[in-house]
Amino acid sequence: EVQLVQSGAEVKKPGESLKISCKGSGYSFTSYWIGWVRQMPGKGLEWMGIIYPGDSDTRYSPSFQGQVTISADKSISTAYLQWSSLKASDTAMYYCARPSAAGKRVLGGWFDPWGQGTLVTVSS
Amino acid sequence: QSVLTQPPSASGTPGQRVTISCSGSSSNIGSNYVYWYQQLPGTAPKLLIYRNNQRPSGVPDRFSGSKSGTSASLAISGLRSEDEADYYCAAWDDSPSWVFGGGTKLTVL
Numbered sequence: 001e002v003q004l005v006q007s008g009a010e011v012k013k014p015g016e017s018l019k020i021s022c023k024g025s026g027y028s029f030t031s032y033w034i035g036w037v038r039q040m041p042g043k044g045l046e047w048m049g050i051i052y053p054g055d056s057d058t059r060y061s062p063s064f065q066g067q068v069t070i071s072a073d074k075s076i077s078t079a080y081l082q083w084s085s086l087k088a089s090d091t092a093m094y095y096c097a098r099p100s101a102a103g104k105r106v107l108g109g110w111f112d113p114w115g116q117g118t119l120v121t122v123s124s
Numbered sequence: 125q126s127v128l129t130q131p132p133s134a135s136g137t138p139g140q141r142v143t144i145s146c147s148g149s150s151s152n153i154g155s156n157y158v159y160w161y162q163q164l165p166g167t168a169p170k171l172l173i174y175r176n177n178q179r180p181s182g183v184p185d186r187f188s189g190s191k192s193g194t195s196a197s198l199a200i201s202g203l204r205s206e207d208e209a210d211y212y213c214a215a216w217d218d219s220p221s222w223v224f225g226g227g228t229k230l231t232v233l
Binding site: 116 | 224
């Protein structure tokens with residue numbers, strides 16, 4: 001079974017750093033892009049960026065460029081989303097999700113599966 | 125402000141047919157496939173429709189998708205209480221990026 005399992009909920013203070021994870025299993029981790037999607041409280045879905053674990057090629061949505069860093073460790077089939085200095089406005093649920101098509105050349109398609117989500121709360 | 129435009133809410137009674145619209149532009153819906161996701165309360169989004177009108181295995185045929193020009197629709201027939209959820213349309217945009225609608229909250233009365 002293809003599965004993405006994310007790390008647990010986090011409570012942080014403004015200015016702190018954070019790295020959350022997404023572990024893939026049941027497929028060739030290095031052959032598919034993995035994306036991150038933000039959902040702020042009571043709001044819709046926003047695509048943040050994506051990484052190809054095979055060579056760590058990373059693309060960001062303009063809205064999130066410079067705000068977060070996406071990385072991956074292919075040796076443990078895990079992708080990461082990190083912040084160097086959190087803000088209260090980073091409070092949200094964050095999902096990782098795998099696009100449908102295999103291979104680096106194919107960007108696009110649908111997201112399936114999704115991770116279960118990691119709730120990040122930033123509050124003083 | 126989401127790139128794709130959906131009505132914020134929709135409702136229907138059990139057994140009814142409801143439709144949810146999704147409007148985009150030539151760079152997303154107009155030139156690429158549309159996808160629909162269902163998000164039940166407190167859960168991650170789940171793929172409901174891919175490539176405009178295809179259902180993944182396990183999705184009931186009560187759910188159907190269509191696309192025309194720069195707009196798309198999701199139809200749910202024989203509405204059931206368990207269909208109460210948020211529904212999101214999505215598409216690849218040529219900018220390039222994925223884009224989503226703002227979501228439609230479906231209430232089963």
